[in-house]
Amino acid sequence: MENSPVRDYFHNIYQTMRTILIGMRISLKYCFAKTITLQYPDVAPALQPRYRGFHFFEVEKCIACDLCAKACPVDCIYIEKTGPRKIDKVTGVATGGLMTRYAIDYAKCMFCALCVDPCPTECIHMGNIHDLSGYDRESMIVEFTDLAKKGMQTPQPLWMTKPDAEVPDWARQRKQEWLDFAHSRDKLTGDDGRRRDEMMKAIDPKA
Secondary structure, eight states: OOOOHHHHHHHHHHHHHHHHHHHHHHHHHHHTSOOOOOOTTTSOOOOOTTOOEEEEEOGGGOOOOOHHHHHOTTOOEEEEESSOEEEOTTTOSEEESOEEEEEEETTTOOOOOTTTTTOTTOOEEEEOOOOOOOSSTGGGEEEHHHHHHTTOSSOOOGGGGSOGGGSOHHHHHHHHHHHTTTTOOSTTTTOHHHHHHHHHHHHOTTO
């Protein structure tokens, strides 16, 4: 049986009032909640689990398939290689040609994470770096292959590159986590020395 116009009219009013009350209930819940102030930079900022900061890039697992660059809506990912690469299922690292460049222009990047999903080897991840500042446009282009030569998978904010005595405890701990590859979960987990060797093999023909 079809609803009458009068019944539809009052049903719409009911739905409108119901949705407004639901929204107000959520708003009032947070309106009167106790405010918590984090004393940054002495205390680490509170980042949500799905926070999207500067990427982590695992060059030893990258096969340079260009799927991340193709998925990028602003064309800010630049990949260069000497030849085709493929994953060795035994070791979990890529073999073949060398990675000569993997760079991301963060002056363009929208941190949308569309580059992460299509990666077949899961070598690129959104990171937990909250400081996204830079002094010029050139410094916003991160050369991940250059970072790999230093045994790093993600850049460090400028202020965190200061001596350990000049940065808070949480910053020292986070830097150490990056150097220990704490976010990586693969066949090289726990073997940091071998991981660094594989990183060098991916970019240096003499390694």
